[in-house]
Amino acid sequence: MKNGIYHLGLAAIAVLCLLCIFGAFLGAENARAFFNSIPLAVWWIGFTVLLGGAIVVFRALHKRPMLLLIHAGCILILLGGLWGSRAGQKMTASITDKPWIEPCYLKLYPGRQSSTAYRTTDGQPLDLGFSVGLNDFQIHYYGNPVTVLFIQSDLGQWDIPPAKGADYLLSAQAGKVRVLETFSNLKIRMENGKPVASEGPAVESNPAWLLEFVSPDDKVTQQFVFEKFSGHAMPGYQFLVTPQKRGMVRDYISDVQVFRDGQPVAAKQIEVNYPLHYAGFHIYQDSWGQDESGQYSVLQVVPDCGVRLVFGGYFLLTIGLSGHFARKINSLRRLRKCS
Amino acid sequence: MQLKYSNEGLLIYAMMAVVAVGLVLRVIRKKQAAVFVAVIACLVGLTAWIMRWIAVEHIPMQNMFEVFLTLGVFLLPVGLAARRFTGIDPPSDGLGDFILTLIILFPAGFVFSDAPQKLPPALQSPLFGPHVAVYMLSYVLMAKAALQAGLGLYHHCTGCKQLNAHSPCEDYELSAYLLVCLGFPLLSLGLFLGSVWGKLAWGDWWGWDPKELWSLACWLMYLFYFHWRYLFRQKMPRTNCVCVILGLVFIIITLLWVNLSNVFRGMHNYAS
Numbered sequence: 001m002k003n004g005i006y007h008l009g010l011a012a013i014a015v016l017c018l019l020c021i022f023g024a025f026l027g028a029e030n031a032r033a034f035f036n037s038i039p040l041a042v043w044w045i046g047f048t049v050l051l052g053g054a055i056v057v058f059r060a061l062h063k064r065p066m067l068l069l070i071h072a073g074c075i076l077i078l079l080g081g082l083w084g085s086r087a088g089q090k091m092t093a094s095i096t097d098k099p100w101i102e103p104c105y106l107k108l109y110p111g112r113q114s115s116t117a118y119r120t121t122d123g124q125p126l127d128l129g130f131s132v133g134l135n136d137f138q139i140h141y142y143g144n145p146v147t148v149l150f151i152q153s154d155l156g157q158w159d160i161p162p163a164k165g166a167d168y169l170l171s172a173q174a175g176k177v178r179v180l181e182t183f184s185n186l187k188i189r190m191e192n193g194k195p196v197a198s199e200g201p202a203v204e205s206n207p208a209w210l211l212e213f214v215s216p217d218d219k220v221t222q223q224f225v226f227e228k229f230s231g232h233a234m235p236g237y238q239f240l241v242t243p244q245k246r247g248m249v250r251d252y253i254s255d256v257q258v259f260r261d262g263q264p265v266a267a268k269q270i271e272v273n274y275p276l277h278y279a280g281f282h283i284y285q286d287s288w289g290q291d292e293s294g295q296y297s298v299l300q301v302v303p304d305c306g307v308r309l310v311f312g313g314y315f316l317l318t319i320g321l322s323g324h325f326a327r328k329i330n331s332l333r334r335l336r337k338c339s
Numbered sequence: 340m341q342l343k344y345s346n347e348g349l350l351i352y353a354m355m356a357v358v359a360v361g362l363v364l365r366v367i368r369k370k371q372a373a374v375f376v377a378v379i380a381c382l383v384g385l386t387a388w389i390m391r392w393i394a395v396e397h398i399p400m401q402n403m404f405e406v407f408l409t410l411g412v413f414l415l416p417v418g419l420a421a422r423r424f425t426g427i428d429p430p431s432d433g434l435g436d437f438i439l440t441l442i443i444l445f446p447a448g449f450v451f452s453d454a455p456q457k458l459p460p461a462l463q464s465p466l467f468g469p470h471v472a473v474y475m476l477s478y479v480l481m482a483k484a485a486l487q488a489g490l491g492l493y494h495h496c497t498g499c500k501q502l503n504a505h506s507p508c509e510d511y512e513l514s515a516y517l518l519v520c521l522g523f524p525l526l527s528l529g530l531f532l533g534s535v536w537g538k539l540a541w542g543d544w545w546g547w548d549p550k551e552l553w554s555l556a557c558w559l560m561y562l563f564y565f566h567w568r569y570l571f572r573q574k575m576p577r578t579n580c581v582c583v584i585l586g587l588v589f590i591i592i593t594l595l596w597v598n599l600s601n602v603f604r605g606m607h608n609y610a611s
């Protein structure tokens with residue numbers, strides 16, 4: 001019986017190794033689905049039970065503290081993994097009668113807050129039960145980033161330098177573009193019923209560019225582009241043009257505050273590698289973007305189910321392995337010296 | 340194949356030349372001189388490593404070039420420490436360190452690009468250094484173990500058993516075992532630190548990424564080896580040795596997966 005359990009354990013380790021290799025050929029998304037499928041769920045639970053049984057059955061595994069730490073640590077990791085999986089979270093939610101909040105993301109513009117997040121898997125809106133406000137969002141670059149004018153249309157996307165000068169050929173279908181004028185403080189006044197653009201006083205600032213597009217059939221259109229109103233559009237504008245910075249990003253930082261029932265309950269400068277932890281959730285800096293309403297920050301909200309169990313398990317495992325093998329090496333060394 | 344004329348590149352070639360001299364001295368059994376030459380080789384390598392650190396402004400463990408440079412520079416001192424720790428000292432181990440150093444420095448010197456890269460936000464973590472360093476330390480130990488295991492297979496003879504003495508195979512097998520005993524806790528620590536980092540940077544301690552799965556397969560291979568060896572002790576030295584060698588094969592696949600996966604089209608990995 002004991003022998004049988006040990007052989008089963010040995011075989012289980014070999015099978016798990018082969019499953020990992022198989023999973024590596026699937027790619028991350030398919031591997032996640034595979035290892036979370038029902039047959040594999042049965043496998044994980046069976047493996048955990050086997051380990052538990054081994055600790056009970058084998059004297060060495062519960063009498064020798066290091067071996068106990070090792071095997072119990074593995075059980076904790078497996079339990080944490082089971083609990084943290086989608087199915088595990090769903091089950092906990094139904095047992096505890098709490099709403100089940102899956103990993104989701106928030107899209108926030110500076111100065112705004114929201115309690116609605118969108119599920120990572122299918123984009124469905126979810127109510128978080130608390131709201132997250134973005135005070136400020138900053139991007140830091142290695143060195144100085146260069147500003148470009150980013151031009152988008154159905155025909156393609158282009159970057160052009162924001163300086164007055166030469167024609168740029170976008171493509172045969174899209175035609176040419178030229179920066180006609182640059183302004184550091186654009187003011188528009190009306191002259192004889194027509195809008196006229198000119199530089200305003202230097203104390204204010206409203207950087208802007210006037211672009212001239214020439215279509216392949218020689219139709220000329222002009223467009224204003226504003227740094228501060230990046231969504232600016234007028235009837236007849238063919239292209240969406242936004243000034244953007246280009247450079248290698250060193251950091252992006254969201255200054256975030258969490259509110260529950262209108263009261264601030266947590267705050268942090270969230271960066272990659274430094275999430276905010278609040279009420280069973282980690283809130284991460286995920287990415288950022290820019291659209292007609294300006295620059296926004298994308299935050300990821302992830303429940304922390306099972307994470308403490310997993311890391312506790314890892315800790316026991318590492319301690320146990322170090323202790324066990326330190327002793328082993330020492331005793332073998334002595335043995336060798338004698339012989 | 341690509342020659343490097345940068346200072347680091349030239350220092351790598353210099354180190355390889357000095358290591359080759361050490362190897363020759365070791366072969367003709369001038370042990371003292373070989374140790375002296377090994378120290379010089381390490382100093383040359385360390386200079387390259389520090390220069391690289393200063394040039395890229397972060398610990399040089401980011402890309403393949405830097406990883407192999409670090410492995411090559413620190414293999415000899417790690418090997419020496421491992422010998423002290425485990426008490427093994429068959430002549431093959433010292434000799435093996437010279438050979439392994441040459442093998443590992445080769446791709447750094449001739450294959451991988453040394454274009455400097457800035458650290459993207461995800462890599463700017465206090466866990467970056469420890470996670471990679473611990474893994475590399477254990478990889479070096481596992482490589483040394485695989486070498487001993489290989490020698491064990493090579494020297495296997497059924498006749499020795501009857502003489503009732505230590506067969507060389509058993510000796511090599513034991514050396515391999517001791518080295519894996521030293522490397523395995525480090526491999527586990529690397530996995531641990533990687534999981535913590537994954538949780539902090541990406542929101543999950545396990546992402547089912549091919550590279551992660553390969554690293555778990557390595558860990559499980561050695562786990563299998565320990566349980567197998569516990570079951571059969573040294574009754575099956577050859578099978579034990581095969582496990583240790585397979586472990587290293589898996590490690591190499593893990594290390595090079597990003598490069599190898601170009602062979603298998605459409606695969607996900609960190610680099611893409």
Ligand code: HEM
Nearest residue numbers: 005006009012050051054058060061070074562565566569
């Ligand atoms: C799944 C079923 C498993 C069973 C039935 C099992 C059983 C055992 C047994 C009976 C021993 C021998 C104890 C002794 O030295 O007297 C042992 C040793 C050990 N087990 Fe497990 N184990 C299992 C899984 C694991 C796992 C998942 C790990 C992961 C860390 C592990 C790590 C170890 C280690 C490191 C040793 C010491 C080996 C040595 O001293 O050479 N075991 N195990």
